[in-house]
Amino acid sequence: MATVDVINGDSISTLHSDIIQTQILTRLDGPTLASTATTSSYLQTLCTEERLWQELSIATWPAINDPRVVRAISSFPSGYRSFFADSYPFTEHTWQSEKHDPPTGLISAVDLYYRGEIIYSKVQEMETEKGKSGWFLSSPFRVDILDPKESVQTRIRYPGGDYEAWVKDMEESMKLNWILIDPIKKRAANISSRKAVSARRNWLTGDLEIRFSTIVTAAGAEVAAVVSCGSAEAWKEVDEEVGGEIHVRDVRLQVEDIEGKCMKGRDSLVILQGLLEGKRSCKDNEERRAKERYEEYVRMKIQWRENKERKEKAQDTICMIFGFSLFVLLWSFILLR
Template identity: 25%
Template sequence: MELLQCHLKCLSRDLLTDIMARLDGSTLASAACTCSDLLGIAREQSLWKQLCHSTWPSTALKEAQHLISSSAMDGFDRLYADSYPLILHDKVAKNIPALTHISPSNFASFIDVYYSDQCILSRVLDGIPSSGDFCEDDETSDLMRWLLSCPFTLVLLDVGHDEGTGDGNELHPANNQYDHHQILAPHFMSFVHTDHCNELLKRLRLSWVLLDKKRGRAVNLSSWKPLLVKKIWATDGDYEIHFGCIVPVEESVLPHKLAKCLILARCNLAENGYLGWKEISMHFEDTGGVHVCGGKSLTILNQALYCLRSNSRLMVEEGYQQFEELKQEMIRKKKLKETIADWLCLSFEVAIFITFGYYILPI
């Protein structure tokens, strides 16, 4: 340690800062633990700001920087520490502050999509679109009741959505009017192999960082790597890619204390071999595969901000597999109950028919 400090004293602070600016977040944090000189440099927010911008280019957008600077977030080091590790599925966080009021405007999302380690799409969502008009203190408003009771879907991008159509049960952004070529042109990529599902599984990455502006907390809701890639032949060969995580929740929120955050991306392969985005959205499901309503979804978002984290993406995938196994088991039990109920009804009807024939028909 003394030798290290001796060598460090031979280097100027500017040179040390330049060296540490080249480190990733984990290495920078480890270097800060070695001595007081490096700790002082590692506390500089400019280093963590640069790390956040390189890891999530959406945070470098003008709108995102305004949201972060005006929030209660302590600094970019806290944003990185909250958002880089992924959610652990097996433990419910303790001491979670209760949501006294539903405040969709408190949430902001920073979404980045990568292909072969190159960022191809960055977007910022401030609040939950279509809910910004309601007052959080007005618990009896029609918009409030609609938000709490309807299925929750947070849509980032929907090329095929046409305002004025639909059943009104999903939360769509009011300002989601992007030019078709503006969406697709910057995000093209050529495929070399014929197995496009495997290509997407290997090369595509997605990050969805949720920020609570009021409390200064953040969390990454994505699995980073795809959890599932499949081709939908019914929609002219679109590819459906699933990202997300399993959020442990209180039993009062969902009976089985697990919620699946599903980030759904849908794209298609053009004739010239390029990939174009058609939809990116996020919603929650329970262990029965049912979409969670807005009230519970906001509670789950709040609990996700305080979940335990891990840098192991294998643990995230294990949690997803366990959730799917539990889901299939519940579906199997439900079908078994329905089958038993059907047999009981049929047996009851047969018994009535036999009894009716015995007493009514002549011997």
């Protein structure tokens, strides 16, 4: 959305409010609109119009134009303005060492883009209440947006040939917004990195998995939104020589620990709550920093794995020495009797 220079508050007050709202303010993006509201009391009144923020929010995240989300946003302190202020910036996790009750009734609003064009949108509620689905809290956390046999037809094609070049192009071309909404606490957050932080082939399924991750360093965890793309024929892998049409086969959210294992529902929800309540940042380089944090986290995982292997090797060596010493001692006792 375009930005425009704002006229001085005194001179702009001579214009009719309808002209300002329909011809000027509708051309502003969210941060510029918020800044414009601080220039004068007159503009503040016009810039806080609910319809203005509603249209801006829906244009930014089409999936939220859903009755369930509309109902949730209507309960926010300032409606769509509060929702936008929560969802537009990047969120930084606020880690609490003490245990909290996990949030309930969370709503996911997902928008997937390819080269700036939306290719998939969906809203899904999480059944996290203890009475309805207690298994959710004790099982590995995973939110699947697509049904098991569902796939999304796209205009994406793999031309064949240089597979690695195509993977890099897919990583740069895909964008994901995953808005998490807590209707009870009236908070929302975009928990996706927006741009992909990695893209690699799953050698088990043959699909290309593209990650949009938020790293929670203090908890040693990765909140990963994963998009899997594969051949239009579910039973067939992409032919690297011939190429072919690409479908989206899976869109999921999971929270992984430093070992790469999916964390349980309760712990995952507490981490997500930390993102909902965390600090917000609107710096220009946040997308790049998100990828840098992911790459640093990957290096930390590798180092952690190497340290673990060294410890296990040392423990095995000690056990072998102890066992051998015990064996020698036993035979010495038998022979010297």
